[in-house]
Amino acid sequence: MRATRHNSPFFIPVHDPGYAFPDPALAMDEPNGLLAVGGDLSVRRLLTAYRRGIFPWYSDGQPILWWSPDPRAVLMPDQLKVSRSLNKTLRQERYTVTCDKAFDEVVRACAGARAGNPGTWITREMMQAYTRLHRHGVAHSVEAWQGDELAGGLYGVALGRVFFGESMFHRGRDASKVAFVHLTRHLRRRGYELIDCQVGSEHLESLGAVEIDRADFLDTLARCAEGPAPAGAWPSGQGLSLEE
Numbered sequence: 001m002r003a004t005r006h007n008s009p010f011f012i013p014v015h016d017p018g019y020a021f022p023d024p025a026l027a028m029d030e031p032n033g034l035l036a037v038g039g040d041l042s043v044r045r046l047l048t049a050y051r052r053g054i055f056p057w058y059s060d061g062q063p064i065l066w067w068s069p070d071p072r073a074v075l076m077p078d079q080l081k082v083s084r085s086l087n088k089t090l091r092q093e094r095y096t097v098t099c100d101k102a103f104d105e106v107v108r109a110c111a112g113a114r115a116g117n118p119g120t121w122i123t124r125e126m127m128q129a130y131t132r133l134h135r136h137g138v139a140h141s142v143e144a145w146q147g148d149e150l151a152g153g154l155y156g157v158a159l160g161r162v163f164f165g166e167s168m169f170h171r172g173r174d175a176s177k178v179a180f181v182h183l184t185r186h187l188r189r190r191g192y193e194l195i196d197c198q199v200g201s202e203h204l205e206s207l208g209a210v211e212i213d214r215a216d217f218l219d220t221l222a223r224c225a226e227g228p229a230p231a232g233a234w235p236s237g238q239g240l241s242l243e244e
Contacts, residue, residue, distance in 0.1 A: 009035060025214070035068050052068075052218075071200075073199055074211075077195060080207060099141070102141065103140070109171075133157060142180075153168065160225040182241075186240050
């Protein structure tokens, strides 16, 4: 039987002892995927959310909002697309790419105001929450360096054989894309099966992301998100190679 969607989000008490979330199938149609409001950004609650295909997304001045959109944007590591121009940039070796070398700096850069959009959803509370996840070994960053300068990068959460992408930024041309290509090829070599991109965009589609039904996403998540990360997946402070 199909769950009945609600016209308003569920409320989660801050001190909810069970760290539970409602069924993602109950998320609202408009705005697409809004499921719950409230709770906190503790490590336990965030990990519970990610394992159920739910993520936080809200702005300063709002309560914590929890989302599970339908459809869901994903990228299978073996379906990465690299354009001719991006491949040229990769061959030039303009950037050096590392993992977990500058996590805090990447998150701050992703939180910076974008052109035409002075606000950010990466609030101070969110930055602190993902720093805690990083210290627990489940949030990771990938950095693209031009000399000693951070030119671009991304961060996200890894559970089992799934990487949940959160945000990326660039200061140099194609720097975030170069970081993403290195990450995706590295994850494919390590046996990862899914990169969650959350919500689709032209930028992500150009790299191979597609939209799938939420139910299919949750089925894949249930199969792939449990268990430890594959050995050697996150070589802290070291470079990521494009070698197959």
